[in-house]
Amino acid sequence: MIMNIKPLQSIKTGDLILLFSFLILLIYIFSIYFKFEKNNFVEIEANGEKKIYSTQMIKELQYPGITIEINNGKVRVKHSNCPNKYCQMQGWISRNFQTILCVPNNLRVTILQSNESLDSTNY
Numbered sequence: 001m002i003m004n005i006k007p008l009q010s011i012k013t014g015d016l017i018l019l020f021s022f023l024i025l026l027i028y029i030f031s032i033y034f035k036f037e038k039n040n041f042v043e044i045e046a047n048g049e050k051k052i053y054s055t056q057m058i059k060e061l062q063y064p065g066i067t068i069e070i071n072n073g074k075v076r077v078k079h080s081n082c083p084n085k086y087c088q089m090q091g092w093i094s095r096n097f098q099t100i101l102c103v104p105n106n107l108r109v110t111i112l113q114s115n116e117s118l119d120s121t122n123y
Helices: 013-033
Strands: 041-046 049-054 058-063 066-071 074-080 099-102 107-112
Touching (some): 041 058
Antiparallel strands (some): 041 049, 041 107, 066 074
8 A cells, every 4th residue: 555645744843943953053063063273383293302383374394204284274294204104194184182193203293272282281
């Protein structure tokens, strides 16, 4: 037996309110998650030496065996001479406290909201 259900007649007012509320919540969550923080800095620690750069520049930095690219709020390891290249595979980072590690080259790249360094109390 085939039933003919008219889809528009089966949608109630409460269903529309629930759907609309869900869409508003979804848009709000995505806007928070992908929020771009303009005053970010990138901290690069290589062989015990720390340097801090603004993420609002376009620049390539050369370190022994590794090339780091900063491009308008995003940072990545563009080239590395390490065997597995996990640091390159991590791709672009742009959010606060995201980190790229390259253990063979003794390198750490971290996005910070201010130009203060990380310490154990931040976690």
